[in-house]
Amino acid sequence: MKQIWTLYRYEWKKIVKRRLVWICMAISAVMIAATVGGTVLDILYEDDGETETMYQAFQKDKAYQKALEGKIINQELLEETMAAYGTIPKDVERYSQTEEYEAYARPYSAIFQYIRIATDMVTKEARQWEADERELYDMHLEMLMREADSCRLSQDEKDFWLAQEERKTWPVEFRYKEGYWRLLDCGYTIGLLAIVVTAICLSGVFVEEHVRRTDQLILSSRHGRQKAFWAKFLAGLTFALALSILFSGLSFLIAFGIYGAEGFTADFQLVSGGFFPPLNVGGAVLLYYACMGIAVVFVAAFVMALSELLRSSIGTLSFVVGVVILGIFVNVPAHLRILAQAWSYLPSNFIANWNVFNARLVGLFGKFLMPWQAVPMLYVILGIGLAFLGRRAFMRYQVTGR
């Protein structure tokens, strides 16, 4: 057993000593910084020529949101919000550039946004809405049922989600939670980046031994078949995990550094109007990034196994990037229930928060599992299968030609 850890350390060394890995890391760091924090560098242009940087806009909105901190979004606050939005002339197209918006409505823009999230109303519709706490709740349930029908949920699934809804606090307490919101918003890009970098860094772990011809030395040595394989595979998996933690850590650092870390215990309903169990924003973000980490580790297992089966790092990389691109551009219609559900479980799709917190459930032994419970389990099972498939290819490798 001791031997395997020594080999594991050398396998790590082989991975991190490659220049390609460091180039990928440097590029990724810049991309993460641009994704998570880049928007604050934007400039807002207004019709009268006055400009405001996004950072200034954010600071102003943060102050307004802080003023609303701890307030319950009840009838009173809804009325205040709609009254403030009512001051905006009805006929203007870009209401956010009016003086009335700036003077009266903007301090309530976070509440207005919440109303839209909870009900899925378009802006025009929301501006005409008359504040009614009860109606807000009913509209929220109607929205959920519309989504449930479009996803072809069974009655049992609908009942499951309605039971979850009943467990949620209503009305919701308003909290500032911008840092977490930003992390949810950027997660998909960061996840895709982690998947592609993992594929680039690990597609050569096995193949390079064949290219360098070191495979002969490894395979003819005492521990070159069993232990060397597991050391390699484990090093690849932990590298992917470390990469995922590093990317997530950097994202958290930038998001909290710019937007602040306040609001961990804020209600997740402030951010998402969809189906999810009672969660706070911080917990949901951690859950989301943990799912992303598991998806990246699964991709690592897939990449290593496939590269050993194909004996080609370029072929493996092309396949993974091809699937990622396909995932971005191909959208399986929600009414094709099983296909859409399976498609959303593809790692490059599952890293999107709308798939982690998706309404489609998995029935298992009479119980329902939510995607963030079922998919990681599926990845673990498939990952074990891939490991043994890769080991079989590695063990059966014949040194010929050259």
Next chain:
Amino acid sequence: MELMIDRVSKQYGSKIAVDRISLKLQRGIYGLLGANGAGKTTLMRLLCGILKPTSGSISLDGMDVATEEYRGELGYLPQDFGYYPDFTGEEFLLYMAALKGLNKAEAKRKSAELLELVGLGEMGKKKVRTYSGGMKQRLGIAQALLGEPRLLILDEPTAGLDPKERVRFREVIARWGKENIVLLSTHIVSDIEHIADTILMMKDGQMIHQGPWENQEDLEAFYLERM
């Protein structure tokens, strides 16, 4: 100690690379000669378990070639020796020692000893990418000797070595061959002439000569005559 090669064949489609070779090797140095494509490298790969024979069996003291125990007794220098350019010579040997099952202290001691033996003592901390061709070959010889192998298989070990290094290599192998089985192939007939106790000659996958080489005619002429 006995290496049994029993009717071993390797066939690729219609081409027979190794054709029903049977040998019984005991301690000593065996020199394998043959023209390019004669099947020397294929035979050596079969003996190292990195290529599966189409038929026949290979065993060392009853241990089958496919077992971990067999590989534990094996030291191998392939013809196309691969290395990790970003590892230092010492790191490379320590990694190989781990693959061969040596514990940390033993690996460190043996690696330092072997680096000295092959004349790379001062280059141990340098990256392998900075080594010359001869240095890399010597590093390859050092890794093959790690773990005190009872069966040492060297495919073209003297390629890239200068005359002085070849002499040093012969001395090392001569010492090893006293207690163990050493099988080496080379194009340089004089290398074999000097150190091999037994000459094996291959042609078209078959063993065409097998016997000791003592006080016979000029080996080069003998070899050329049969090729």
